[in-house]
Amino acid sequence: MSEAALRLSGIACARGGRLLFRGVDLHLEAGGSALLRGPNGIGKSSLMRICAGLLREAAGTVERHGQIAMADERLALDLEQPLMQALSFWARLDGADAAALDGALAAMALMPLHDAPVRMLSTGQRKRAALARVIASGAVIWLLDEPGNGLDDASLALLGRCVEAHLAGGGIVLAASHQPLPLRAPVLLDLAAYGVEEAA
Numbered sequence: 001m002s003e004a005a006l007r008l009s010g011i012a013c014a015r016g017g018r019l020l021f022r023g024v025d026l027h028l029e030a031g032g033s034a035l036l037r038g039p040n041g042i043g044k045s046s047l048m049r050i051c052a053g054l055l056r057e058a059a060g061t062v063e064r065h066g067q068i069a070m071a072d073e074r075l076a077l078d079l080e081q082p083l084m085q086a087l088s089f090w091a092r093l094d095g096a097d098a099a100a101l102d103g104a105l106a107a108m109a110l111m112p113l114h115d116a117p118v119r120m121l122s123t124g125q126r127k128r129a130a131l132a133r134v135i136a137s138g139a140v141i142w143l144l145d146e147p148g149n150g151l152d153d154a155s156l157a158l159l160g161r162c163v164e165a166h167l168a169g170g171g172i173v174l175a176a177s178h179q180p181l182p183l184r185a186p187v188l189l190d191l192a193a194y195g196v197e198e199a200a
C-alpha cells in the first residue's frame with residue numbers, strides 16, 4: 001500500500017457541453033485524505049467519477065497508483081439477493097477473500113443482516129452495505145460520495161473508525177460531503193473556487 005497515490009493536475013470537467021470547473025489540483029499520497037465541498041451541481045460527483053476513470057476529464061491529468069473503489073448514490077447490489085451473497089459477488093470480482101468480507105460486514109455492524117434481502121434494507125443499512133463493499137474490496141483508494149447520507153451517529157462513528165484504519169494502513173480517501181464527516185485533518189477542496197459558471 002505504501003506507494004498509493006492519487007494526483008490530479010489542472011483538471012477541468014464538462015457535462016452536457018457545459019464547463020463546470022477547471023484548474024483543480026489535488027495530490028494525495030499514502031495515508032492522505034481530502035474532503036470535497038461545494039454547492040449542489042458544482043461537480044463533486046463528476047470529479048469523483050473522473051478520479052475513478054468513469055468520466056473523461058476535459059483538461060488536465062489524473063494519476064492513480066493503486067486499486068480504486070467507489071461508493072456513491074448507486075447501490076450496485078442485487079436487490080433480490082441476501083446481503084452476504086450480493087456483497088460476495090463484488091468480493092469475488094475484487095479478488096477479496098471471505099475473511100475480508102466478514103471483516104467489512106463486522107466493521108459496518110451488518111452481521112445480523114447478512115441473510116436479509118438487499119431490498120429490505122433501510123436507507124442507512126443500504127449505505128452501510130455500500131461502504132462494506134468498498135471496505136471488503138481491499139482497494140487502496142476509496143472514493144466516497146456523500147458517505148454519511150442516511151447514517152445515524154453510531155454508523156457515522158463506525159465509518160470514522162474504518163477510514164482511520166484505512167489511512168493508518170497507507171490507504172487514501174477522497175470524500176464528498178455536505179455534512180461533517182469523521183475525517184481527521186483532511187485536505188479541504190472547495191470546488192466553488194474553481195467553478196466556471198454558476199451551479200444550477
Ligand SMILES: Nc1ncnc2c1ncn2[C@@H]1O[C@H](COP(=O)(O)OP(=O)(O)OP(=O)(O)O)[C@@H](O)[C@H]1O
Binds near residue numbers: 042043044
Ligand atoms: N450525464 C450527465 N449529462 C449532462 N449533465 C450532467 C450529467 N450528470 C450530471 N450532470 C450535470 O453536471 C452538473 C454537476 O453534477 P454533479 O452531480 O457532479 O454535482 P454535485 O456537485 O455532486 O452535486 P450535489 O451536491 O447535488 O450532489 C449538474 O449540473 C448536473 O446536472
